[in-house]
Amino acid sequence: MARYSDETLGAYLDGELPAEDARAIARAEASDAQLRARIEALRAVSHAVHQSFAAVEREPVPERLQVAFDRLARRANRRSRSWPAALWPGPRGRHWVYGVAGAAAAVVIALGLGAFLSGVVRVNDVSLETYEDAWIEQVKRSYDVYAGIYRSEARAMVDVDGKDAGVWFADKLNRPIAVPDLSTHGLTLKGGRLVIVAGQPSAQFLYVAEDGSPFALSVVPSAGQDRTVVAREDKEGAVTLLHWRVKNYGYALIGNFAPEAMRSLADEIAPQLIPGV
Amino acid sequence: MTDEDRRTGAAVADFVRAGMAAQLPRLRRFALGLTGSVEDADEVVQAACEKALSGAERWVAGMRLDSWLYRVVHTVWLDELRRRKRRRNLTGLEEAMERPSPSALSGVEARLTLEEVRRMITELPSEQRAALLLVCVEEMSYREAAAVLDVPVGTVMSRLARARAQLAERLGKGAGRAADGTRG
Missing domain, CATH: 1.10.10.10 (Winged helix-like DNA-binding domain superfamily/Winged helix DNA-binding domain)
Known part of the structure; x- marks a missing residue:
């Protein structure tokens, strides 16, 4: 049997060997049954380890941890707000213009959402009352991360490629998800990210505009009455966020578009977002 | 500290906070693997969140944010292990590691x-x-x-x-x- 250390074989399996060394092992593996069995055993370990934790990432973040994180984030947010304008002033910040959203409406919407989710997962009253704001906040946070990394590294941090996104998210969210082709609007789909909101999975599709600016569409299973487009505009920055709800899905668009252009885009693409239409 | 310094520091804090929110499920998975217990994992992630959010300025732009966050989780767990060993109050998990x-x-x-x-x-x-x-x-x-x-x-x-x-x-x-x- 060819003599290779476990370090070398591990690096071979992990794709860390120089191409020439990897080819040499592949050749030896083809002709050496003992070596093949040894590599297979190590490969089985890697597979078992990966599989044993694969589902954990998709588990909802426990309510207790999410609440603790939100509390810590709010505290950190307050500490860091003693300086000039940031992109996201936080919920109900002074730079955002809220459309029709109001406290009473939020409660009604949340109750409808709870009735829908009750068949899927148990959600307590506290989550219901904060769900929509939590989602919008998460949309903004996730976009910040995506945009920040994309601008500095030109790398789209995605969980799934664009071509697989529809099937993958349908599985994760347990319902059909339409992934719109926005290429006619100059937006290239880079892939999708699973975003946990109040312990529940939602989808965020990541695009890049022709001028290289990041753009995202978020989709979350929802319920209750349909809701017209609500705009939240950053008066000092160039980012606009629109969100609306139709046929048991909530949608949000966020990117460097002027509010009028974003609203026009929303009107145009809204019909193709509804699965099966 | 100048306004520019404060603005930069605040932007970093925002970036870390947003990154941590997005990475929470993965950090929790890593912590679960380290600790072997859901309760310990959630405690470790919570402590790591506190540490990262209160020390966001220690993250250096250019370093991968997720790598830094994983490092914070790992450090918190190592600290916890040392604390437990000092107190000779090993959990079932740590006892299991020794036999x-x-x-x-x-x-x-x-x-x-x-x-x-x-x-x-x-x-x-x-x-x-x-x-x-x-x-x-x-x-x-x-x-x-x-x-x-x-x-x-x-x-x-x-x-x-x-x-x-x-x-x-x-x-x-x-x-x-x-x-x-x-x-x-």
């Missing part, structure tokens, strides 16, 4: 559930466990894992090799090479 596992004593089982694989992983020495989780579960390169663990790439390789060999032996695949002495 042969039931599976090792009773022979290798032909079929292992994923839960059993997880348990075997938690029985590995903590430094091997961390390297294994970062590479095999979090799919980091050796260089990225080395950055998280703050060790040379060669150390990651040897820890990984020892971890895999132990697990392979326990999984009954007969790939333990400890006594072989072969080198690449």
